[in-house]
Amino acid sequence: MARIKENMIHGLFFLNGLVVVGVLCGIFAILVFTAAPAFKEISIVEFLATVRWNPTSYYKPSYGILSMIVSSLMVTIGALTIAVPLGIGTAAYLTDVASPRVREVAKPVIEILAGIPSVVLGFLGIVLVGPIIARVFGLPNGLNAINGSVLLAVMALPTIISLSEDALNSVPRSFTEASYAVGATKWQTVVRVKIPAAISGIFASCMLGMGRAVGETMTVLMATGCAPAMPRNFLDPVRTMTASIAIELGEVPYYTTHYYALFGIGLVLFVITFLINMAADAVLNKYQVKVR
């Protein structure tokens, strides 16, 4: 009897796993099949390696998405540059240094931050972050890559903070005590013992934060200026892959090369996210700290 129950539970979870994998493969298949017709007319090299994106040109439509790829990566890297140190630092502070009172206040604040709709953040990007950036850098307006990076950092922060906090909290207390016992301060302990011991969890939190940033659409659409050109630096307006899809998919005539090409962008996005995750996994396996 117990055996049968055991087997049923096992089967159920196996089925669950199968469904997840199935959904993932399904999404991939749909993207591939819908994007494929685009490549009857566009060469993959043109698609991935040229900069001009002008699918509605009457004479010679062009379908280069390199500037979008670069824009997406730029905004993401910018966001991580801000969010990773800030997020890990905040997590370290909250787990090991802050008083319980501070912790009690900070927890709900971070949760609220996670719940802000992206359109609201985009709005803040236009009316708050933009003007500040324009002021600081002396620009006509502040809708550019750095604006997007700041907003995406804000979006990624709650994920990074709370998951890093979990990782830090699961470091055995015996490590902390061993560190204190030789006269380490709280900061030294968290930086030199706890963070290294929790590095795989912290790394995973950053990857999840990055996942949010790469895929985020509305905020970057609103706050980055949306110019489909190759950005030269962080003060240039950019248009990410996600923003392009969101802007154009609503208006494109169905079953045209343009329509298929937008799915091609989606496919590229999917592959990039997939690769990032694979790379993260590989790094994790390599640097996994051996813990008993």
Added chain:
Amino acid sequence: MNREHIKIKVKDFNFFYGEEQALKNVAMDIYKNEVIGIIGPSGCGKSTFLRSLNRMNDVIPGVKYEGTVTLDGKNIFAHGIDVVDIRRKVGMVFQKSNPFPKSVFDNVAYGLRINGEKNKDVIAEKVEKSLMGAALWGEVKDRLSASAFDLSGGQQQRLCIARALAVEPEVLLMDEPASALDPTATSKIEELIQELKKNYTIVIVTHNMQQAARISDYTAFFMMGELIEYDVAGKVFTNPSKKITEEYITGRFG
């Protein structure tokens, strides 16, 4: 023996985990360069007492204490005292060995580095000296960069001792350092303690009566949070003043 200098003086000391009182009115004078053996049945508060001497109990939420513990005449619980400084002077080896997930070398070097030592040669030299002090050097000198977790249980415990020695504390607290070790490793640690006594004041918890009798100069017997008897080891083990002490050391309970 130098009985002049009281290194640590515990007075009217009470300790609580939340509402539960774990130590009751403990008073004890610990002399410099002596080995104090602490014995008593499981759960009587030995670890709690030991961890009070370097304020390691501070890391547990909801604890309270009353009374004083002075180190060289200064109350370690006084307002404005630097806990980090106390812990540097009062080193600790824990009941369960707890090396860091780092290399053998980095485990020992850790205390030096966080205390600001930057000179690589000095660090290497002190790491070697500490590992020798912990009777581990011979076994690990060829694999200093191996993970500490690759060492055997007994080696890990001696590594923890080396880590504690590296920062050259004045007092060494040891919580059953030999509880998970085989007889050979245990006798190594006992020899080590005799050796360390020259430079350190040592407070050691042990469950093993013979061990306590062998290594300690003074012996303290705890029961249910109270210090029942505290005297020269020879006296406690041959002619204890309390009946209950005698019952415990002759193995009639506990």
